[in-house]
Amino acid sequence: xxxxxxxxxxxxxxxxxxxxxxxxxxxxxxxxxxxxxxxxxxxxxxxxxxxxxxxxxxxxxxxxxxxxxxxxxxxxxxxxxxxxxxxxxxxxxxxxxxxxxxxxxxxxxxxxxxxxxxxxxxxxxxxxxxxxxxxxxxxxxxxxxxxxxxxxxxxxxxxxxxxxxxxxxxxxxxxxxxxxxxxxxxxxxxxxxxxxxxxxxxxxxxxxxxxxxxxxxxxxxxxxxxxxxxxxxxxxxxxxxxxxxxxxxxxxxxxxxxxxxxxxxxxxxxxxxxxxxxxxxxxxxxxxxxxxxxxxxxxxxxxxxxxxxxxxxxxxxxxxxxxxxxxxxxxxxxxxxxxxxxxxxxxxxxxxxxxxxxxxxxxxxxx
Numbered sequence: 001x002x003x004x005x006x007x008x009x010x011x012x013x014x015x016x017x018x019x020x021x022x023x024x025x026x027x028x029x030x031x032x033x034x035x036x037x038x039x040x041x042x043x044x045x046x047x048x049x050x051x052x053x054x055x056x057x058x059x060x061x062x063x064x065x066x067x068x069x070x071x072x073x074x075x076x077x078x079x080x081x082x083x084x085x086x087x088x089x090x091x092x093x094x095x096x097x098x099x100x101x102x103x104x105x106x107x108x109x110x111x112x113x114x115x116x117x118x119x120x121x122x123x124x125x126x127x128x129x130x131x132x133x134x135x136x137x138x139x140x141x142x143x144x145x146x147x148x149x150x151x152x153x154x155x156x157x158x159x160x161x162x163x164x165x166x167x168x169x170x171x172x173x174x175x176x177x178x179x180x181x182x183x184x185x186x187x188x189x190x191x192x193x194x195x196x197x198x199x200x201x202x203x204x205x206x207x208x209x210x211x212x213x214x215x216x217x218x219x220x221x222x223x224x225x226x227x228x229x230x231x232x233x234x235x236x237x238x239x240x241x242x243x244x245x246x247x248x249x250x251x252x253x254x255x256x257x258x259x260x261x262x263x264x265x266x267x268x269x270x271x272x273x274x275x276x277x278x279x280x281x282x283x284x285x286x287x288x289x290x291x292x293x294x295x296x297x298x299x300x301x302x303x304x305x306x307x308x309x310x311x312x313x314x315x316x317x318x319x320x321x322x323x324x325x326x327x328x329x330x331x332x333x334x335x336x337x338x339x340x341x342x343x344x345x346x347x348x349x350x351x352x353x354x355x356x357x358x359x360x361x362x363x364x365x366x367x
Contacts, residue, residue: 023314023315023316024121024314024315025121025200025206025244025247025313025314025315026120026121026196026197026200026243026244026246026247026248026313026315027196027197027199027200027206027209027210027243027244028197028200028201028204029113029117029118029121029197029200029315030042030107030111030113030197030198030200030201031201032113032114032117032315033111033112033113038111038201039201039202041110041111041112041201042111042197042198042199042201042202043198044110045106045107045110045111045194045198046106046194046195046198048102048105048106048109048110049099049102049103049106049190049194052101052102052105052106053098053099053102056098056099056101056102057095057098060091060094060095060098061095064081064083064091065080065081067081068081068082068083069081085172085272085274085275086168086171086172086175086274088275089172089175089176089264089274090175090178090179093179093180093182093183094179094182094183096182096183096186096187097179097182097183097185097186098186099186099187099189099190100182100185100186100189103118103189103190103193103194104118104189106194107194117315118189118193118194118197118249119189119193119248119249120247120248120249120250120312121247121248121312121313121314121315121316122247122248122312122316123316125248125249125250126248126250126311129246129248129250129251129309129311130250130253130254132305132309133250133251133253133254133255133302134254134257134258136254136298136301136302136305137254137255137257137258137259137298138258138262140294140297140298140301141255141258141259141262141294142262143294144290144291144294145262145263145266147290148286148287148290148291151286151290161270161271162270162271162272163269163270163271164268164269164270164271168268169268169269172268172274173265173268176261176264176265176268177261180257180260180261180264181253181257181261183260184253184256184257184259184260185249185253185256185257187217187256188239188249188252188253188256189249191213191214191216191217191220191236191240192213192236192239192240192243192249192252193243193249195212195213195216196209196210196213196240196243196244197209199212199213206241206244209240209244210237210240210241210244211237211240213236213240214232214233214234214235214236214237214240215233215236216236217232217233217235217236218232218233218236218281221279221280221281222279222281223281224278224279224281224282224283225281225282225283225284227283227284227285227287227288228279228280228281228282228283228284228288229281230288230292231280231283231287231288231291231292232280232281234292234295235280235291235295238295238296238299239251239252239255239256240252241299242299242302242303244313245303245306245313246302246303246306246311246313247311247312247313247314247315251299251302251306255295255298
């Protein structure tokens with residue numbers, strides 16, 4: 001039996017494939033937003049990150065002071081409660097780590113995009129890729145540190161080195177393993193994450209997005225020596241380019257974490273070494289001459305593995321745009337209906353529109 005459908009019904013409409021989501025490199029992911037006024041949102045978000053981090057630091061200081069007063073902890077030269085070398089180092093690391101929630105909230109609330117897009121182009125931190133980068137960084141950093149100690153004038157501290165004892169060493173090591181990854185990740189989220197994407201929301205060139213944060217990263221560590229400042233600029237620039245080329249912060253977090261863990265772990269075994277105020281900005285030319293090639297070798301290894309494993313470097317996260325309702329062009333819904341349902345509409349269609357000829361049953365059809 002053949003049925004001639006009237007014009008309003010017709011054959012079912014074929015759904016059209018939606019337009020593919022635009023692909024963006026890592027430094028342009030701040031454009032994944034449907035809100036207006038995008039040009040000023042990176043500036044407002046940077047203010048939120050700075051003020052939010054400062055407020056969280058103040059909360060941490062208040063908690064430390066109140067807890068120290070309750071436990072009757074001694075005070076230091078600045079009349080601040082002290083928790084010993086290990087405890088004070090934990091507070092210092094935690095005061096940097098609290099920048100992570102400030103960055104994620106600024107991305108979500110101010111820019112209106114998924115907070116995970118600060119981590120990578122997939123909208124999350126890729127743990128397996130992070131684990132592989134950690135495995136690459138560990139032997140490279142260990143060899144670099146060994147070479148540094150063997151070079152003349154670098155392994156000699158100029159005084160007697162006193163072992164802290166196994167109990168203090170293991171306690172410090174546990175503390176470092178808990179807080180150093182958070183501290184290193186926080187610096188990466190602020191400099192290679194937020195700042196790179198803030199500049200990248202205005203400019204397409206990854207070089208222009210990477211260079212300013214590298215200089216700011218070096219300046220944030222203080223002014224020590226010219227060699228130390230140059231080493232930090234190279235580190236920040238190369239890690240920024242790795243974030244763009246690999247589509248996320250995993251490679252930079254891995255090297256930053258391993259570098260700080262190995263350096264602080266060695267210092268944890270020496271009496272009073274954790275109390276020093278020296279940073280990477282204070283390194284000499286010999287240490288910089290060893291560290292800069294180490295950074296470049298690590299970057300080359302990461303890029304090689306990223307190509308072999310097909311690590312995504314462009315966004316796979318759909319942009320946050322409001323849904324748009326497109327009205328149908330037919331006065332009646334178009335769908336596949338059973339024969340009985342179509343016959344039931346004949347009378348209504350006759351009253352509300354042109355007369356529809358009845359369906360003729362073929363001869364010898366069973367009644």
